[in-house]
Amino acid sequence: MIRIASRAALAAASTFAIASPALAHMTFETAQSAPGEQFRGVLVLPHGCDGAPTDTIRVTLPQGFVDVSAEAKDGWTLETPGSDGQVSQIVWSGGSVPDDGHETFAFTGTFAADLPETDMVFAVEQMCGEVSLGWEPAVSLGDEPVSHGQDGSDAITVGDLELTGAFTRATLPNAPVGGGYVTITNKGDEADRLVSAQSSFSPDVQIHEMAVVNDVMQMQQLPEGLEIPAGETVTLAPGGLHMMFMNISAPFVEGETVPVTLVFEKAGEVEIELAVQAFGASGMNTSGHEGH
Ligand SMILES: [Cu+2]
Known part of the structure; x- marks a missing residue:
């Protein structure tokens, strides 16, 4: 919190x-x-x-x-x-x-x-x-310059949507939740909507935003999904909009991938692989969901 x-x-x-x-x-x-x-x-x-x-x-x-x-x-x-x-x-x-x-x-x-x-x-x-x-x-903090893995150029296209930079972060053993991040660009003339997501790693993948409830910043589910306006790019990233894998069945392991199927209102379904990056210190997977 x-x-x-x-x-x-x-x-x-x-x-x-x-x-x-x-x-x-x-x-x-x-x-x-x-x-x-x-x-x-x-x-x-x-x-x-x-x-x-x-x-x-x-x-x-x-x-x-x-x-x-x-x-x-x-x-x-x-x-x-x-x-x-x-x-x-x-x-x-x-x-x-x-x-x-x-x-x-x-x-x-x-x-x-x-x-x-x-x-x-x-x-x-x-x-x-x-x-x-x-x-x-x-x-x-190492000899290597900052890697920009999440900015990778492998774009996946579904309908008018282009998906790039899909990633997640390794989770600690016994962590109940994991995050999911991707950048979605709508190259069409009409708004689309990310309505749901599914993964073999979780019985319930939710779409979350940050919202203020009683003066406290919290994660909050978007039951209606997430609009992707025409001509805009919407970024799911630590600290902001994200997918939340509830009750994960196995930890996310660095170097592996986590599959997730995104369901869009107009563009339909697309399966993407989230590249699991190192357990980060961004706060999203650690303290961010206490009391959530
Ligand atoms: Cu969340």
């Missing part, structure tokens, strides 16, 4: 993640560090959300990123919610960066010495009034 203090963030958080296609991703200026090292993360805003100015940036920190201090910005409210003296999120709100502005948001922390030499993912929500985008900039 993620507690949020900012009114602006609360108001903006309820609609989510309609990303424009073929635009630059949000990344860190420097994306290389190591276990035990201090790291200054500088997030570079690529653009607004569909032309709208950005008013809130919320960063959910990976576990093992400690001694965090965020850098205040003139004209923005800075909040760092967390528990037990550990900062779990950094929220800059109340400012405005125009669509063509080039603003940076920075913070400093230390990667714990016992972390593996893998990519550490920071889930970032970029909010522009009613619209928001989800990003997943990562920092490599």
Whole structure:
């Protein structure tokens, strides 16, 4: 469960993640560090959300990123919610960066010495009034540069829809749920809808959004499914819209794949394989579903 203090963030958080296609991703200026090292993360805003100015940036920190201090910005409210003296999120709100502005948001922390030499993912929500985008900039703690496995170019086409970057994350033994992520682009003239999903790994694959209930940010099922507007790209990503595999029958193992059949109202059914990436620290598969 993620507690949020900012009114602006609360108001903006309820609609989510309609990303424009073929635009630059949000990344860190420097994306290389190591276990035990201090790291200054500088997030570079690529653009607004569909032309709208950005008013809130919320960063959910990976576990093992400690001694965090965020850098205040003139004209923005800075909040760092967390528990037990550990900062779990950094929220800059109340400012405005125009669509063509080039603003940076920075913070400093230390990667714990016992972390593996893998990519550490920071889930970032970029909010522009009613619209928001989800990003997943990562920092490599090993010799390899950050891998962009989830941006893979193997596109699957069904009807007017193009599906790319299908992935999930390894789950811990006995974890009851797993996430599922994919980018869906509607190249047609009519809206379509992801109405359901099925997998041999779960008796109940749900489609979830982030929503604020009683001032608390929670996952929430979308019983009507998820609209894919004509000409738009909808991204399911950690920290935002996602598939939720309930009561999984076996753990998701890194390097393997998890099959899932997506059912669209117009385009019909398509089976895709979610590539299982390393157990991430993005929070989605760990603390994100407590009390859910
Ligand atoms: Cu969920």
